[in-house]
Amino acid sequence: MPFSYVSHLYCPKCKKEYSPKEKHQLCECGSPLLVAYDLERLKANLTPEDVQSREPNLWRYHELLPVEDPKNVVSLGEGMTPLIKMPKLGKEMDIPNLYMKDEGIIPTGSFKARGAAVGVSKAKELGVEQLAMPTNGNAGAAWSLYSSRADIKATVVMPKDAPVITRNECAVAGADLYLVDGLISDAGKIVGEAIKAWGLYDASTLKEPYRIEGKKTMGLEIAEQFSWNLPDVILYPTGGGVGLIGIYKALNELKELGWIKGDLPRLVAVQAENCAPIVKAWNERKQESEFWPDSSTIAFGINVPKAIGDFLVLEAVYNTNGCAITVDEDKIVEEQKKVAQLEGSFICPEGAATFLAARRLREEGWIKENETVGALNTGLGVKYPNTVDIEVPVLERNGSLTKK
């Protein structure tokens, strides 16, 4: 039994194929590349029960991941994050079967760990010694830390407004870190030039084919955690959109394996009102998005004015009868508090946007009565401490409390 059933890379636009044994970035035609597996052969050799008896991390799905030699696996134990029921929040929203997949409970505190674990492992397998990437913070932190574990040198450029704590993560990992007085698109241009000039491995979103394979494991785990009976709706905060593309890819692979049946969940791309290129494209029934000028949102991870994989996000939404929706900027922090006070989870603003979207879609009747809904929280609230206002009384050493 091979460790991985990877067969080849292919371009979803021009269909050209590439070998997974060589370094590849984008297709010659400029499109991201996707990873294909020999699912027919795997179907005969693997069952859901096999997977369920393995250790609780994303490598339990190693046959569906691109790393061919287990010695190249760079792992901090990431994956199998909790899927928890949200009964009080769900009651308030009239979604009694509301669940959260909590991607804060993972090394580096965000779902970016999945992409980094698989991406860095495959980079190691391919002999990469130095990589570079732009980031809105969490991806840079994750790739910096996993790269250290893999003895790969990482160069990271992030907007100066990105969450400050993610700088500390890059710095403590020993990455070569720069801030830019601009957005992730500006960081991307700067990184792009350095990559061209110095021949670095480009670890930008979807410019290497393997990050998406890591993100895919969210979909695999959701299916397993729902006992292979999928929810009706899955909501995902969408910046670059790799998670949504990954979940869609995962569900299709599971369908081909015969592990899940019936219609796929309706996939929902959630964006902020001041950065909603995918929502605009979806509203106009377009296949691609346009650059969103002067974007801004407190949910910094989804401040992506133009995603290179936009056409794949839109395809996932169209093909599952999903939708794309914006949320009110000024309600995000309130929703974050609600989740903490009702359910005990301090989620990130991007996660709060996702619950806000669920709330709105139920109000509008798009989510129907008694449908089962899964919402992705993509990271820890503690990585964005400034979203919480605190006023705390300070007592003297011999002070006392006042009864409330």
Added chain:
Amino acid sequence: MPFSYVSHLYCPKCKKEYSPKEKHQLCECGSPLLVAYDLERLKANLTPEDVQSREPNLWRYHELLPVEDPKNVVSLGEGMTPLIKMPKLGKEMDIPNLYMKDEGIIPTGSFKARGAAVGVSKAKELGVEQLAMPTNGNAGAAWSLYSSRADIKATVVMPKDAPVITRNECAVAGADLYLVDGLISDAGKIVGEAIKAWGLYDASTLKEPYRIEGKKTMGLEIAEQFSWNLPDVILYPTGGGVGLIGIYKALNELKELGWIKGDLPRLVAVQAENCAPIVKAWNERKQESEFWPDSSTIAFGINVPKAIGDFLVLEAVYNTNGCAITVDEDKIVEEQKKVAQLEGSFICPEGAATFLAARRLREEGWIKENETVGALNTGLGVKYPNTVDIEVPVLERNGSLTKK
């Protein structure tokens, strides 16, 4: 099959017994109470294989936990944190079999989640509506968040020098939070008065018997993750010491169940040089510690000048032929960086102190060649961002990188 095999509470000092069906705090004699289980009966009804097929959270050990009705379980999916090998750090320290149990990968980002999950669940089962506690930060955050999920009102008092982010966690959870211009011992006095005056449930360290049961699951999981073949040494950063007491209790319970055999691992209590009451007591072969005046350390979670369970910590250390050791204050941050740069994990200062202790014990020969060593990292580095110095160049929007 009952959900829990809890039988009674008992005092480790005066041996008096109490019922787990009523609220109890300390024993009449002033000692913490411990929880006993009907292990004889459980032995006949549960195997390691049963446990291993369950979901990857600490409730897989529900028979060994005090909550009797599963509907009282308040869970955010905590437990089964990664146990990962640290090959490069271990090579540098000459401990080739060095492992980290990473308690940062858990809801609220610290091992305190375990105590809170089990403590709050049992409080709910006992009908508690309001609880209060002093904290060095992380416990207050965890108890605030789990209390919100359980509809219990939490009052928390923490030193004003405690990690700032833990304030945000308490605040976002809606806890009644106060700071005090002093240490956790001062916070404890203030909380004690309020508890007496208003009849609140006292959730202070070891003043209710159930937090330790949550912490105990670290020991259960370490045993399971080492396939029931325990490491030679387990190191633990020791403030209140509940985790160490819990691990010792867990291992003894597993021994009684016949799931583990042979000598227990040597348990090591790690303290900071400027707050080392347990180490002092151990050096003097005493059974209890004395209050440590003017204590201070960057590893704030272990700044506990006098622990109420000190005699239980010392018992665990003596009975396993372990030791108690201090680490140099000014090497903690350096060790934290080393762990990040070699192994890709951004651990907390308390965790770094633990690795520093392993390093010293190997140098001194107390840890022998080729012994297997497990070190507890008790929380996320991102909760203490100020321990990392960062100097990052800021580029203009159209700037470029300089090759290094």
